[in-house]
Amino acid sequence: MQLNSILTPERTFCKLPGVSKKRFLTTISEHIAAFTPSLTPDAIYTALLAREQLGSTGIGNGIAIPHCRVGTCDRITGALVTLDQGIDFDAVDSQQVDLLFVLIVPAEETDEHLRVLSELAHLFHNDSYCHKLRAQTSNEALFDTAIALSDQT
Template identity: 50%
Template structure:
């Protein structure tokens, strides 16, 4: 594998950018992420993605505060990083560090051996989500295309 710097634009597909989804819980959000990734990459196991996301959450919530979560996991048999961006109709309890409900999720599914890329992407996401105005703009999007364009900076 060649060393290339991954960007949010390179890992997020329009089909995995989902605006104002109605989900009732953290568990349901993780199931939904697994379903969506499996639909876009059928060779990846929905059950394995879900189980790995849950296992990662058991180590500590990926809810980083201010209504934002970055659930992520490594996955055996995955050959490229997959990003999933979801805004929720209503926030769900996510055991976030500030105990606030989460309504903005960016999930990362990464190949088992992709450690540096994984950390680089988490850093990029944390930087973007640190911008309160940017997060407000994401939450104001009313359709998948607008959400994708806002996240990737495409006009």
């Protein structure tokens, strides 16, 4: 997977305010929809919340990969976010989450959804990668670092 095929600078957010899980899902749904004409904030939020109700996407070490399939989504879409402070995301290790990758996939792309999700989980289990992402202080630097480092792994 080429990270730059699903992530754009417009969907990369450095140091967003960390408030709560639901507030984060609302905010990121609005941000993603603003740059993705086939998606609405409500469709994204509803699908992400439904997925979280099945079980948390907090994978540990302060990382979460919220993901869902949306019928109106026309291509795999990602958003990378760091938060200014950790939030309770019901993670498997009970740690607060401050690094997130949101993945929205067309409803019919089940196999591709699982493949990309697996690759993202592998990438975000790299402590050095995550440390470097957390150290960034601007959207542009976060995007550039994420792409450059993902090409090296």
